Amino acid sequence: MTEAAKQPLLDVHDLRTHFHTFGGTVKAVNGVSFDIAEGEVMGLVGESGGGKSVVGFSILGLIDSPGKIEGGQILLDGEDLVKAGEARLREIRGREISMVFQDPMTSLNPLHSVGRQMDEVLRLHSDLDAQARHSACVEMLESVGISRATERLRAYPHQFSGGMRQRVVIAIALLARPRLIIADEPTTALDVTIQSQILKLMRRQIAEKGASMILVTHDLAVVSEMADRITVLYCGNVVERGRARELIEAPAHPYTRGLIDSIPDPSNRHERLKQIPGTVPDIRNLPQGCNFRDRCPRAQALCAEIEPKLSAQRGSLSAACHFPLNPGESA
Amino acid sequence: MTGYIFKRLLQMTLVLWVVSVIVFLMMSFTGDPVFMVVPIDATDAEIAQARRLLGLDQSLFVQYGRFVTSLVQGDFGNSYVFRQPAMALILERLPATLEMVLVAMALALVVAIPLGVYAGANPNSRISRTIMAGSLLGISLPGFWVGMVLIFLFAVHWGIFPSSGRGDTAEIFGLRVSLLTADGWHHIILPAVTLSLATMAILLRMTRAGMMEVNRQDFMKFARAKGATRRDVLYKHGLKNALIPVITIFGLQLGDLIAFATITETIFSWPGMGKLLIDSIYRADRPVIVVYLMLVALIFVVINFLVDIIYTLIDPRITLK
Numbered sequence: 114m115t116e117a118a119k120q121p122l123l124d125v126h127d128l129r130t131h132f133h134t135f136g137g138t139v140k141a142v143n144g145v146s147f148d149i150a151e152g153e154v155m156g157l158v159g160e161s162g163g164g165k166s167v168v169g170f171s172i173l174g175l176i177d178s179p180g181k182i183e184g185g186q187i188l189l190d191g192e193d194l195v196k197a198g199e200a201r202l203r204e205i206r207g208r209e210i211s212m213v214f215q216d217p218m219t220s221l222n223p224l225h226s227v228g229r230q231m232d233e234v235l236r237l238h239s240d241l242d243a244q245a246r247h248s249a250c251v252e253m254l255e256s257v258g259i260s261r262a263t264e265r266l267r268a269y270p271h272q273f274s275g276g277m278r279q280r281v282v283i284a285i286a287l288l289a290r291p292r293l294i295i296a297d298e299p300t301t302a303l304d305v306t307i308q309s310q311i312l313k314l315m316r317r318q319i320a321e322k323g324a325s326m327i328l329v330t331h332d333l334a335v336v337s338e339m340a341d342r343i344t345v346l347y348c349g350n351v352v353e354r355g356r357a358r359e360l361i362e363a364p365a366h367p368y369t370r371g372l373i374d375s376i377p378d379p380s381n382r383h384e385r386l387k388q389i390p391g392t393v394p395d396i397r398n399l400p401q402g403c404n405f406r407d408r409c410p411r412a413q414a415l416c417a418e419i420e421p422k423l424s425a426q427r428g429s430l431s432a433a434c435h436f437p438l439n440p441g442e443s444a
Numbered sequence: 445m446t447g448y449i450f451k452r453l454l455q456m457t458l459v460l461w462v463v464s465v466i467v468f469l470m471m472s473f474t475g476d477p478v479f480m481v482v483p484i485d486a487t488d489a490e491i492a493q494a495r496r497l498l499g500l501d502q503s504l505f506v507q508y509g510r511f512v513t514s515l516v517q518g519d520f521g522n523s524y525v526f527r528q529p530a531m532a533l534i535l536e537r538l539p540a541t542l543e544m545v546l547v548a549m550a551l552a553l554v555v556a557i558p559l560g561v562y563a564g565a566n567p568n569s570r571i572s573r574t575i576m577a578g579s580l581l582g583i584s585l586p587g588f589w590v591g592m593v594l595i596f597l598f599a600v601h602w603g604i605f606p607s608s609g610r611g612d613t614a615e616i617f618g619l620r621v622s623l624l625t626a627d628g629w630h631h632i633i634l635p636a637v638t639l640s641l642a643t644m645a646i647l648l649r650m651t652r653a654g655m656m657e658v659n660r661q662d663f664m665k666f667a668r669a670k671g672a673t674r675r676d677v678l679y680k681h682g683l684k685n686a687l688i689p690v691i692t693i694f695g696l697q698l699g700d701l702i703a704f705a706t707i708t709e710t711i712f713s714w715p716g717m718g719k720l721l722i723d724s725i726y727r728a729d730r731p732v733i734v735v736y737l738m739l740v741a742l743i744f745v746v747i748n749f750l751v752d753i754i755y756t757l758i759d760p761r762i763t764l765k
């Protein structure tokens with residue numbers, strides 16, 4: 114079977130998730146498409162407010178009113194999760210697809226012991242007896258780097274540091290051996306030193322278990338180390354995607370260029386950070402044409418009139434831009 | 445833990461001591477009980493004699509000293525009216541009040557918690573709005589009015605429940621309890637419902653507010669992302685986190701109902717402490733009032749202590765120090 118003919122594990126097609134608020138309809142995700150192959154790590158990047166978390170929650174069917182998936186498909190092995198009922202989604206959550214949240218300080222229930230919160234996953238998704246579940250929890254906790262696991266299972270979240278809590282969250286996410294893990298800014302709330310530990314841990318665990326991952330982050334530096342492919346979101350749209358190496362080295366979209374340029378260079382601490390000028394527009398009333406044009410150094414009259422469609426560019430890249438960058442060209 | 449309990453016991457004793465001072469002063473400055481014990485046509489000499497016998501001729505300090513000494517010994521004196529130990533009079537009626545209050549509180553919990561959880565989880569649904577409107581009624585309608593309406597409808601109009609009295613009781617551990625007989629249950633329903641409505645409404649609103657707060661928390665979404673059922677997410681993860689303020693109010697209301705079930709007891713002629721209290725106040729039956737007040741203070745102090753212990757059972761972050 115050729116690479117192209119193989120069905121992706123997850124295929125998100127033209128996903129649209131809107132929030133119907135008093136202030137108007139927030140089109141948080143408005144026509145997003147991407148796919149993930151078995152064992153692949155896909156980076157989902159973009160500034161905050163771009164719709165990354167909403168994509169993640171949409172996949173798990175965790176969009177609450179006033180939000181609603183208005184259209185599109187989320188195919189897991191060909192099964193459309195948008196059409197799946199709540200009972201089926203509950204089977205999938207934690208079992209097929211699990212999630213790691215941004216803030217480990219708030220993602221664990223403060224009143225339940227760590228052991229109980231881990232055990233819950235196995236009770237929901239396995240037929241193991243109490244004894245077997247306990248050993249599975251101990252083993253998993255050890256494999257995410259928490260020593261004295263038997264003892265730590267009885268402890269409560271407040272007795273762990275932020276980094277340790279995120280390890281627990283990761284352990285919970287991995288426990289039922291899901292095929293896809295959605296990690297929503299898993300290291301954003303952590304100290305820099307701990308960030309790289311957690312990322313290494315995730316990379317190792319994913320590889321060991323042969324799982325796929327959507328790594329959501331606003332930090333391209335993080336994703337460039339880990340992802341096979343990258344999808345860049347801006348205002349609820351995919352503006353660029355492609356193989357990680359190509360996209361980082363020579364992006365076609367000026368927005369991606371801007372994100373890359375704002376990565377701090379650790380070898381040059383005195384250099385002033387380049388920021389993308391301007392701010393993300395109000396998603397409730399987006400301008401006509403390209404959403405990025407007000408912040409884009411390459412914008413021309415055409416950009417104000419016609420919204421660019423995602424189209425194939427050099428190599429593996431696709432970008433939604435009327436005036437894409439050539440390799441080596443700065444924005 | 446033992447250190448904590450010792451500290452709390454000390455605190456409780458202190459509170460009870462302060463209450464005893466207040467009770468004593470209140471008693472000393474309201475009315476002259478000597479007229480309760482002497483005949484109407486008593487001479488001045490007889491009154492003075494009675495005063496001496498009751499110790500009312502001595503200074504307040506001496507009187508207080510004697511008052512406290514007998515309190516500590518559990519001797520509250522005889523009722524002026526019944527000529528029996530005041531303590532025994534109260535204790536005889538305590539079970540009737542307690543069982544009515546317990547049924548009322550149980551009813552309040554059983555109704556308030558699920559409705560509060562529902563209303564908190566679905567704040568915009570029509571059912572929730574109806575529940576909340578109902579709870580507002582429960583808070584604002586006065587108990588005596590509700591009691592009378594219930595009597596009119598269920599006792600007079602439909603004849604489903606009796607309108608007054610306690611019905612048959614059975615004895616257990618020397619206490620007369622009506623919850624052991626069908627007739628007793630038949631009699632307790634209306635007064636218990638009357639008594640529970642306001643508490644039910646308050647607990648419901650507390651539960652709802654707590655659930656709305658908890659529902660915003662990440663760990664609720666994380667629990668759902670694990671595949672937990674909606675029910676488990678709400679009750680196992682959510683409710684427990686919403687419970688601390690509910691338990692605080694529950695404790696206060698419990699004490700409150702025991703202490704002030706008076707009105708309901710009067711309406712339903714329920715032979716509890718409240719009715720005895722009212723009668724005793726009318727007759728300035730000082731020893732009975734004193735027992736009542738001290739008992740109520742004790743109940744509040746103990747409930748408070750228990751509530752603090754319950755906090756620590758619910759929340760591992762709360763430690764007793």
Ligand SMILES: Nc1ncnc2c1ncn2[C@@H]1O[C@H](COP(=O)(O)OP(=O)(O)O)[C@@H](O)[C@H]1O
Pocket residue numbers: 132134139141159160161162163164165166167168179180396
């Ligand atoms: N519950 C909600 N109600 C209204 N708007 C929402 C809600 N959740 C997210 N949004 C909006 O959707 C957009 C995308 O949010 P999000 O996916 O959290 O961004 P990101 O994760 O990329 O930072 C934002 O404009 C945000 O305000």
Ligand SMILES: [Mg+2]
Pocket residue numbers: 162165166167297298
């Ligand atoms: Mg986010």
